[in-house]
Each structure stands twice: as C-alpha cells, then as structure tokens.
Amino acid sequence: MRSSHHQESRNANSEFQFLESYKRSFDFPAATQEIKNLSEFQGVEREEVCLHGYLGSRSDLSKTLCFVPLISKDLDYSVQVVSSATSDGERTRVAHARLKALEPNSPVAFTGLLKSREPAASQDLGDKKKIKHVEVQLQDVHCLNNFPNDIIATPETVFPPEQRHLQIRTDKSVRDALAFRSKAAIVCRDQLSNSQSFLEVETPLLFKSTPEGAREFLVPTRHRGWAYALPQSPQQYKQILMASGISRYYQIAKCFRDEDLRADRQPEFTQLDLEMSFASGEDVMQCIEQLIRRLWAELLGVGSLPNPFPSMTYHQAMTKFGSDKPDIRIGMEISAIGHLIPADLMSMIGPLTHPLVEVMKFQVADEPAETRKFVNTFMDSPDSAAFQKNPDGGPGIFVFDSRKPLRGLQPFGFEAAEQVEEMLGLEDGDLVILQARKNKPYSGGSTPLGNLRIALHRAAVAQGYLAAPKGFDFLWITDFPLFSPTNDAEPGQGGAAGLASTHHPFTSPKSAEDADMLLEDPTKVVGEHYDLIVNGVELGGGSRRIHHATVQEFILKDVLKMSPERLQEFSHLLEVLRAGCPPHAGIALGFDRLIAVMLGKTSVRDVIAFPKSGRGEDLLVKSPSRITEEALETYHLQLRK
Numbered sequence: 001m002r003s004s005h006h007q008e009s010r011n012a013n014s015e016f017q018f019l020e021s022y023k024r025s026f027d028f029p030a031a032t033q034e035i036k037n038l039s040e041f042q043g044v045e046r047e048e049v050c051l052h053g054y055l056g057s058r059s060d061l062s063k064t065l066c067f068v069p070l071i072s073k074d075l076d077y078s079v080q081v082v083s084s085a086t087s088d089g090e091r092t093r094v095a096h097a098r099l100k101a102l103e104p105n106s107p108v109a110f111t112g113l114l115k116s117r118e119p120a121a122s123q124d125l126g127d128k129k130k131i132k133h134v135e136v137q138l139q140d141v142h143c144l145n146n147f148p149n150d151i152i153a154t155p156e157t158v159f160p161p162e163q164r165h166l167q168i169r170t171d172k173s174v175r176d177a178l179a180f181r182s183k184a185a186i187v188c189r190d191q192l193s194n195s196q197s198f199l200e201v202e203t204p205l206l207f208k209s210t211p212e213g214a215r216e217f218l219v220p221t222r223h224r225g226w227a228y229a230l231p232q233s234p235q236q237y238k239q240i241l242m243a244s245g246i247s248r249y250y251q252i253a254k255c256f257r258d259e260d261l262r263a264d265r266q267p268e269f270t271q272l273d274l275e276m277s278f279a280s281g282e283d284v285m286q287c288i289e290q291l292i293r294r295l296w297a298e299l300l301g302v303g304s305l306p307n308p309f310p311s312m313t314y315h316q317a318m319t320k321f322g323s324d325k326p327d328i329r330i331g332m333e334i335s336a337i338g339h340l341i342p343a344d345l346m347s348m349i350g351p352l353t354h355p356l357v358e359v360m361k362f363q364v365a366d367e368p369a370e371t372r373k374f375v376n377t378f379m380d381s382p383d384s385a386a387f388q389k390n391p392d393g394g395p396g397i398f399v400f401d402s403r404k405p406l407r408g409l410q411p412f413g414f415e416a417a418e419q420v421e422e423m424l425g426l427e428d429g430d431l432v433i434l435q436a437r438k439n440k441p442y443s444g445g446s447t448p449l450g451n452l453r454i455a456l457h458r459a460a461v462a463q464g465y466l467a468a469p470k471g472f473d474f475l476w477i478t479d480f481p482l483f484s485p486t487n488d489a490e491p492g493q494g495g496a497a498g499l500a501s502t503h504h505p506f507t508s509p510k511s512a513e514d515a516d517m518l519l520e521d522p523t524k525v526v527g528e529h530y531d532l533i534v535n536g537v538e539l540g541g542g543s544r545r546i547h548h549a550t551v552q553e554f555i556l557k558d559v560l561k562m563s564p565e566r567l568q569e570f571s572h573l574l575e576v577l578r579a580g581c582p583p584h585a586g587i588a589l590g591f592d593r594l595i596a597v598m599l600g601k602t603s604v605r606d607v608i609a610f611p612k613s614g615r616g617e618d619l620l621v622k623s624p625s626r627i628t629e630e631a632l633e634t635y636h637l638q639l640r641k
Helices: 002-015 017-024 035-040 090-100 161-170 172-195 235-243 281-300 314-321 343-348 368-379 382-388 414-424 448-462 512-520 549-559 564-568 571-578 591-599 629-634
Strands: 045-055 065-071 077-084 107-116 129-143 218-220 227-229 248-256 268-277 311-313 334-336 356-363 396-399 430-437 474-478 483-485 499-501 529-534 537-544 584-590
Touching: 017 129, 035 077, 035 129, 045 129, 065 090, 077 090, 077 107, 090 129, 161 172, 172 248, 172 281, 172 591, 235 248, 235 268, 235 571, 235 584, 268 281, 268 591, 281 474, 281 529, 281 537, 281 584, 281 591, 311 314, 314 334, 314 448, 314 474, 334 448, 356 414, 356 448, 368 382, 368 396, 368 430, 368 448, 382 448, 414 430, 430 448, 512 549, 529 584, 537 591, 549 564, 549 571, 584 591
Parallel strands: 077 129, 311 474
Antiparallel strands: 045 065, 045 107, 065 077, 107 129, 218 227, 248 268, 268 584, 334 356, 356 430, 396 430, 474 529, 483 499, 529 537, 537 584
16 A cells, blocks of 8 residues: 555656756756856956856767857857856766756856966857957856757758747847837937926827727727727827927837738837927927937937938929838939820820829949840839730830930930930930829829839849948938828828828828818818928828817818717817817837838837737737637627628
C-alpha cells in the first residue's frame, strides 16, 4: 500500500516537474552590471559580476571548455563568457554542465569573474557590438526560461507576421524603428508642453457614432440597442476643450476608422493631435513648423529646413502637379494645352466632348531609343492598366526625336508641334504626355495625369533611368474647397445635398466672402483647411473650426441637408459652441506616417510594434475573432444571413 502511494507521488512529481523549473526562476541574482557598460572597465581582474541577457550560440572546444556570447537585454551588445569544467570548485563544474544543457536564445543570469583579454580581432556579432577587451569566466548560471529547440532562429531566419514577437527580437531594424518612434514622441511632448505651453489632455475612446465622414467601429453594450463608437479622431472633444477654457491642447491619440486599407493606413492608428483657442490656421502652421524643424534637427541632423515652409493652394497644386499632395522634388509640371491640339488629335486621345487637355514633359534619357524602350516596358506592365482603361481616354505619349519628321510630334501638325517644342523646352529623348479630362472644377485628390506623373517617375527610378529623389521638401497645401461632391466610395456625412465636407463638417469658410457664398453656391466656398506635405506624403491636416453654434447648425442642416435624426447626433457640440466658444484652429499629424517618412520606410507597418495586415488582421493574436453565441446574446446582437 505504501509502495503504491510512493509510486503515485513520484509520478505526480514527474508530471509537474515544469513547476520546479518555474519556481527556480523566482529567485535569481540581481544584475550588478549591464553588458554595454563593460566597455568602461579597464584593467580589471577577477571582479565578480552578475549579468542578465540572452544566450548566444555556444562553441565547444572540448568536453570541459566552451565559449558562449552573452547578449545584452536590449540585444545590442555581447560579451564572451568562458566556461571550464576543470576550474577549481564544484560550483563552476555544475555551472558548466548547466550551460551545456541550455539552448541558444534562452534568457539567463550569469555570475562570473571579469578578466582582461587582448582585444578580439573578430568582427561584431551580426548587429551586436562586441565587448572586446574583457571576458567573463563563468561561476554560476540561472536559466530563467528555455528557448525551444523547435524554433530555428539564425541570422538568416525570416519570421512571418504570425511570429511578430520573433520578428522584433531578431530584426534590429524593427527595434531601432520602435526606439526612434519613442524618441520622437519625447521630443513632441517636450516641444509642445515645455516650449509652446500646450496641455496634454486624454480624451475618451468610448465615444458616440456621429457622421463625420469615415466609417466607424461600433462597440455594443449590454443595454439593448445601445453602442459606443471608437473615435475617428478626438475632433469633437478637442473643440469642447476649447470652449472649456483649455487654451492649448494636445495628445498623442489612438484613432479608429473602418476604411479600406493601404500601405499607409491602419484601422487603428496614432495621431499627434492639437488645438489652439483664439487662433487662426496661420498660428497652428507656425507651431507645427517649429515642431517639425526640431524633430528633423535633433533626430535626423537636418538643420536646413526652410522658414517658413512654402505653401501652395489646392487649385495651384492640382493644376501644376495633378495632386493635392505633390512631390515637388521630381518636377514634371503640368500645363493646359487644349488650345494647341488639332481636332483630329483631340478625337484620338479620348471620347470627351470639349475636354480639358493637359500636357507634361518627362526627361527619361538623352537617347530617344532608350526612352521608347522605357515607355514600352511601362505600358506592358500592370502599372499602366488603370491609365489605359481610363473611360475618359488613355494618355497620348510621344518621344521627342530630332531625327523624325516634326521631331516625333507629327500628330500635332506643323504649327502646334513647333509651339509645343518651344513651350516645354523639348530635347531629344523627352517624353511628351497628353491626357484629356472632363472640363470641370477640381475635386478629389488627383487627376489622371497627376497619377501618371507619379507612376512614370516611380518606374523610371525602378528601371535605373533616374536616381531616387533625396532630401525633404515640405509644402503646405491650403484653400481647399469646403465641400466636394459625394460618391459611392466617399458618402461623406450622409446628407441629402449631394455634397460632403472636404475635410470635416466643422471646418470654417476661409473669409467673410466665402461665408456669404454659403448662401449662393456652396460648391465655390473655400475652406480654411491646410495639409502638410513632404515628398508627396500627407503628414497631416487641420483647419480653423466653426466656433459659432448657429453657423455650425446651418452647415449641417441647410448646406449638407442632414436629416433631423443625424443633426441630433451633434446636439452636444452645438450646445457647447453656444456657450461662448472662442475662435479656434488645430491640426492632426499622422504619427505613424511621420515616423515612417523620417526613417524612409514605405509602409507605416514598419514603424508599428503590432500592425494589422492588409486585411485588418493581427496575425499574431488572431484578431479580429468570431463572436460567440454567448457574446451575441449578451450584447443583444443577431447576425444577418
């Protein structure tokens, strides 16, 4: 009977052996030094230290002697540890045996004696800096957790997004990006709080659904039929703060939008959000320029940014570059040319009646044959499909060649070809691109020729015809139309007027004349809305807000023609504005995008610790997850078939 009980006890102890290993990790010695600080030790001998870090790959010289790098906790440094089973004392022999049983990458606490050594001639350990003039003679080792041997982690291993934790741990560029992001946040807080007297205020994440323009994420509650919405931005709360006597507000805020995803968008994202009372848009722009100049100077060593940043109106940007966020480094300005186009050429480039025809010169190569080769390669690529399928007509592309009749511009006719050559300053090998579009006011963010401008330049860089542009060219885009036509992709605020607020429905008309135009033709009203652009990337946008409750209600009710039910969703804001709210203006910078631009990354996913995939999924934690029947019942939900 006793034998049977004893056997059961032994089986139980064996079954729960993992607890014994876990309990040993409770009590490990505190570190007396950081590995990176060992570079400061000179001429030391036999000083005992305790170091924490990760085990590197062990080199066994014999059964009784081995070397192993100990990698610092931040994964940036390594120091050589020498372990010998022939050293004096049982302690070192036990430590040697323990060390040989451990897998690389396991977290450990090492106790050992510092010893001077001849500086190693070997290179650094991958991306880790070696401490070369001291080593550690192992005395004791505590394994704090085992790295499993079924995970292969070598310098060549590329881990998928499902193992994001190992991506971060093994890819220094990811860790460096996160460290840079942290430094940038510190600079932003210091500049705004200490240099510009802003107050950091956190606003709620559980908000309400209001039709600001983007689709929202709803958060159901246990009260039947009631739900919160995650904020698209802190916009309404920060305007409430302006009416509350908080003169300068900012926060690094989490925002949520249920939008189609691209390389520069995530369903949840971070923005640097700020607002100023008794201020104009110009005041906000000056504050942001000061912040940007400090970020670039302190973190990138770039101290030559212009003061002030240049600016351009929306109409100018769309006319000259076909984009409301132009990369002005690449040139390639667009001009209207319809007055020079003969009727037969006009009919060849598109089906539109009385179109607006634009032209652009693109310098690819000096030799026309090389330019033709580039054009053929581009037009045969998937990148050209959207341009060739344009229902308003595809681009007309010509190569300027002095050896050809009319220098390759035969379809223009003699007189027009001569005028186009002089107008564009054409030289051999230049591309001349024509594009027709509807002759109506600009709306949206780009024109077909503006998109082709970007695509051609990107292709020329990829094919080695042009060097990638360098540097940072900042630009303010101002004077956007206050309202834009709605469409299926951008329903706006859901009013019945067929119009949507270009920025958001709280943006103020730019001038008294624009305020008058609200009564005559809202489509002609210019808003005090400004976007900050760098190298063709929109870093953020802001505006002066409507601070007058009656005007705000007029915009929502009479211009956008929101229903009474939708108008009621803004009743809280109207009541706040009614209480003597001062004039105010603000801006929000996309913080993820800001960091990506500063680091030269093409996607914001490269600067976010746990980004969502292109389908909005976190592949590591498997979110979003399916709603259980129990949760559906708790929140009074039912799935539609």
